[in-house]
Amino acid sequence: MHIVKQLMAIPGVIAAGEYAYRGDRFSYEGALTEEFARMASIVCRANTLSVNMQAEIFESFAENCGCRPVQGWIVRGSQITVCAVGNYFSFIENRDELLNDVMTIMRAKVGDVQDDLLASLYARLGGDTKEALY
């Protein structure tokens, strides 16, 4: 089953989707409008790039410290949590054990993000992964 459909089958998952590293392409299911899903995709892409940059800095101080490549991030709100793993995101309610379940599924389905995350994400668009990404 596709990861987004699998996530949406879990009670308490508000919305889930996939975003592209480059460009405006995204897809989603759940309780978001098209415009809000587009905004969510942009936020997720920006945060993913930001934490990848931070991890590169950490590793320059401690090689093989276990932070790279970054798999994702979580923002825990008072009632809603946003999870991003690879180029998938989900908005979930703060229910007991839901965050752990969603993170387990997202990590299992996306798998460990291989080195060179950006090239990996761009490759999904069929782009030239040798092209400079910055």
Place this chain on the structure above:
Amino acid sequence: MMELPGALAAFTYNDRGALQSHVLREGTELTPQVLDLLARSCVANLAIASMEASGWEALTGQGGFQPLKGISVVGLEWSVVANGNRGVVVKNRDADYEAAFNAVQTA
């Protein structure tokens, strides 16, 4: 915080992100220098997340984000979970994110 499943390090930092205190699990690859950088990134990420949450709520009318209860960055082998002035690093394999977020809530 070091009693959390898979905890590798726990630390506190000031509002500018400077490391104030820390505990490292013996044998971990993490160093005080990395923890200091982590603490600074936690302050930055919390500020960015707060800005995004505030903007999202204002634009969409969807509540439920503020006040934030923390952020986590999930690395290859470990995750850092932070809120306020405290953070904890847990092994991904053993991570209980909900317990970690609960542990970093300020009293």
